[in-house]
Amino acid sequence: MRLLLEEIGVNARKAKWSLAGVPSGDRNRLLELSAAALESGADRILAENARDADAAEAASVKPALIDRLTLNAERIAGMAGGLRKVAALPDPVGEFFDTRTLPNGLIIGKKRVPLGVVAIIYESRPNVTSDAFGLCFKSGNAVILRGGKEAIRSNAAIVAVIRAALAKAGFDEDVIQLIPDTSRETAAALMKLNKYVDVLIPRGSASLIRSVTDNATIPTIETGVGNCHIYVDESADLSMAERIIVNAKVQRPGVCNACEKIVIHGAVADAFLPRIAAALSAHGVELRGDERAAGIAPAVSVITDPEEWFEEYLDLKIGIKISDSLDDAIRHIRAFTSGHSEAIITESYAASQRFLADIDAAAVYVNASTRFTDGEEFGLGAEIGISTQKLHARGPMGLRELTSYKYVVYGDGQIRG
């Protein structure tokens, strides 16, 4: 497998160079062609997807996971639509910025360039295969994909369709490569392929992210773990707080920007907690919390393991903490934040400013649902993931976050004195 990975790395590096200087229009046309190819190749993709689903069922894979990996005509149309949408976005590559003339006459500026070779490790959803290709190709990067074993046939079919479109249009097919082996050992070896891969982006569960952090020698962007808090200040509009919390918890509980914990100011706990507990219970949400919360609302069961305050439930389940001050709420959130999205509901200007300044997360909100932390919602057009680290990019990452820059220096013989 080492040898195969080495070969994939060499091919990716070659393919990355083949993209240098390809005009934006040509890259966009290829994305349109790939979209059409996905549509006309739908039967083949669906047939392979059905084999994946059968195998998953035979292996007693959980229904939720089978649902995530199952494609249909509509989902394939969605993948094609995604590629067309990326084609229509502005091209970040080639932008010149921060240009200036130095006292010695050197003209210096930064030119935006692709990252180079991007590797993506992801789990069950096969649409990530075409989405990731679209964003990487548009931004001039070659991509190495390592998807989950449940979707291997679907992913292989999607990649084959796209590679055929690339070959037909005269591109190096190796701008997209799928690692055929879905073993953990191969994933671990990929994480150490820093000779060829410029950046590694894991998309998936907390355990996948941790494995990448622990093992990768390639510069990595951590994505997607969200233990998001909503703090209800003593001055909050309680109807607004209820509306926002219910939305952030139940509209789509399995995603990283869903609300996992609420912190309620003690002064409004008696008024607000029974009300939000009833509203959440009506949506089938299990209520967990500290002893004070349980004392006020009997439906709340007590959290005894402190580690649970770190937990991302990804489920109809919420943790409730009562705090006696804004300071205490900030301390609590600082201690347990995953650095994804945190919100305050308040009518106090001072409290809103304190919260925005003192909470450090990819996105901090006043009076809005955490569910907005998303590339589409933030206007990036599409996203390759949501960064929860501070290096390079934070929050939703779109095309621009798939680029780097280089200094370009024009001289006329300057030497250093």
Next chain:
Amino acid sequence: MRLLLEEIGVNARKAKWSLAGVPSGDRNRLLELSAAALESGADRILAENARDADAAEAASVKPALIDRLTLNAERIAGMAGGLRKVAALPDPVGEFFDTRTLPNGLIIGKKRVPLGVVAIIYESRPNVTSDAFGLCFKSGNAVILRGGKEAIRSNAAIVAVIRAALAKAGFDEDVIQLIPDTSRETAAALMKLNKYVDVLIPRGSASLIRSVTDNATIPTIETGVGNCHIYVDESADLSMAERIIVNAKVQRPGVCNACEKIVIHGAVADAFLPRIAAALSAHGVELRGDERAAGIAPAVSVITDPEEWFEEYLDLKIGIKISDSLDDAIRHIRAFTSGHSEAIITESYAASQRFLADIDAAAVYVNASTRFTDGEEFGLGAEIGISTQKLHARGPMGLRELTSYKYVVYGDGQIRG
């Protein structure tokens, strides 16, 4: 040691929060006070430095290394001057940018924030201690320093002087912490302190950088390895080429932006190689190269191990390759670049554009010495290191590169539909 590191991590996190909201003016005043404290504490620092130098001599450390670690009144004045200069630079923290109003009325923007806790692993030069503190403190970061064992007493004295200045001004002293233990095991444990440290910056030899890449679980910025090439095109002004190459090789051969390899177009090799060989030999430069180069200039000894083309000599030594075309030169440089700085000497517009587009390095030059890749020279005011990776920052890193951003979102009750 694990326990000590854990304590250092906890302290650094606390100290990072203590800096949130400290106005720029107060941070600048502290830098001025620290500069004055270094000057008034010079005797104490020099006494400890003399003990380091004695110990190094007793341990038969190489004279070049002893020279690097030795301080004197002038070098201390330089350190103080560095802090005053950083105080005078513009403050990157707090900048709001990319602000916009979304269709649903949410107002969203990015706010520039400190990285948080920065760890720096470095080698012998004690001035890095105050330089790194100045840049990190100015940009609102707490810093954990792990210097080389040869300079441990000097570093401890510098840190003690700065901590005293911090305490006197009412700051949390733990915004600067020095790890007292200089063992490799502790360095390795620091690299895995991702619970507390946001970013790790290694400054030093290629083997240090490699050790960090291999072991760190903290997001890392690779710095400073420079196998820099200068390509002499067939259309080059040969006098300019000679002037630039001599400057880039001999002005300061031990630094990362010095020229290590030259590539000469075959059409000018007979005219240029004997001339540059004589000029470099006159400066005591050892000439290495391929067989063609050795055939033209007998002073050139042949490189037989291909790995040498990757080598950063950091010495009065240069490798010479003859290429028959710009394409071949680009292929060679792509194969052996360390991604630091690469230059072309040419009078051809087309060749200059090809080189700038096709060579991927932190800095690409036309008709200038690679020695300019430097924070001061590029106008950043100061630098914490030169990044040779593509994530986050590339080339010289100043104050701005020690920051991240967070999305700030102002709502009035928005929920996701």
